[in-house]
Amino acid sequence: xxxxKNVVLKISSSLKNGAILTDVGSVKKKAxxxxxxxxxxxxxxxxxxxxxxxxxxxxxxxFAELFKNRWCILTPSKKSKQKxxxxxxxxxxxxxxxxxxxxxxxxxxxxxxxxxxxxLIAYNIVNTTLKIKKKKDHNIVKYSAGGLRDFTRIAASNPxxxxxIFIQNPENTxxxxxxxxxxxxxxxxxxxxxxxxxxxxxxxxxxKIRKEIIEAGQDIGKPDFGRK
Numbered sequence: 001x002x003x004x005k006n007v008v009l010k011i012s013s014s015l016k017n018g019a020i021l022t023d024v025g026s027v028k029k030k031a032x033x034x035x036x037x038x039x040x041x042x043x044x045x046x047x048x049x050x051x052x053x054x055x056x057x058x059x060x061x062x063f064a065e066l067f068k069n070r071w072c073i074l075t076p077s078k079k080s081k082q083k084x085x086x087x088x089x090x091x092x093x094x095x096x097x098x099x100x101x102x103x104x105x106x107x108x109x110x111x112x113x114x115x116x117x118x119x120l121i122a123y124n125i126v127n128t129t130l131k132i133k134k135k136k137d138h139n140i141v142k143y144s145a146g147g148l149r150d151f152t153r154i155a156a157s158n159p160x161x162x163x164x165i166f167i168q169n170p171e172n173t174x175x176x177x178x179x180x181x182x183x184x185x186x187x188x189x190x191x192x193x194x195x196x197x198x199x200x201x202x203x204x205x206x207x208k209i210r211k212e213i214i215e216a217g218q219d220i221g222k223p224d225f226g227r228k
Contacts, residue, residue: 003164004031008038015043020084022048026111026161027168028075028104036077044084047075049107050097051115055156068096069217075104112172117180119162120173122154 004025015021021043025031028047035045052070054061072092076085089099102110129140129148140148166173190198214221 004034005038008035012039012043015040017042018044020044020046020088022046022088024048024050026115026165028107030168032075032077032104036079044081045077046080046085046088047077047104048088048092049073049075049111050092050095052097055153057158057161065096067092070097072097072099073107074099074101075107076101077104108169109172112169112176116165116169116173117176119154119157120166120177121180122151123162125151126155 004023021035021039022045023031023035025047026049028049032045032047035047039045050067050070050072052067052072074085074089074092085101089101092099125148132140187199187202189195190202213219
């Protein structure tokens with residue numbers, strides 16, 4: 001979040017009167033409050049979060065279809081003007097995005113489930129793999145099946161960016177970690193007791209989510225290794 005402040009302080013005096021200022025960050029509540037305090041009153045500040053991209057970072061990783069049919073969430077503050085919100089929404093739609101509006105608190109909660117936790121789990125799985133590989137290498141990388149391979153793709157995301165995301169959204173992330181541990185213990189118990197019915201019930205229920213994601217247009221059914 002210190003990066004936000006440094007950037008805003010550098011550009012604030014150069015912002016044109018009545019300009020719309022936005023961002024593309026993954027955590028909103030703290031960002032909105034910080035930027036509001038450090039920009040001129042004549043600037044319209046409306047936060048954006050395009051939920052798109054790959055594990056690669058930087059401008060050179062962009063491509064023409066990056067935002068096509070992907071959601072972009074706008075999180076206006078109480079000071080945001082409706083006409084500016086509509087104009088910013090139109091901007092994102094021109095880039096191919098589907099636009100939704102929600103408050104910062106709801107955004108940070110939802111993204112802690114859909115984005116932050118999957119990345120945290122991926123980092124931990126790959127980190128666990130690395131420790132096992134270090135102690136006893138059984139060609140773990142060579143025989144990486146689809147599961148581990150896909151987790152390494154997520155875990156290859158920008159480490160500095162994700163460090164900041166977890167630090168800036170601790171309340172929601174910690175709640176999700178506790179819930180994950182609770183469910184993991186439940187799964188562990190079912191495996192230990194060889195409870196076939198319970199395992200099958202869990203797996204059948206979770207399989208439906210994949211179908212819903214495809215139907216929502218957020219992925220495709222056929223294999224797309226590399227996501228290019």
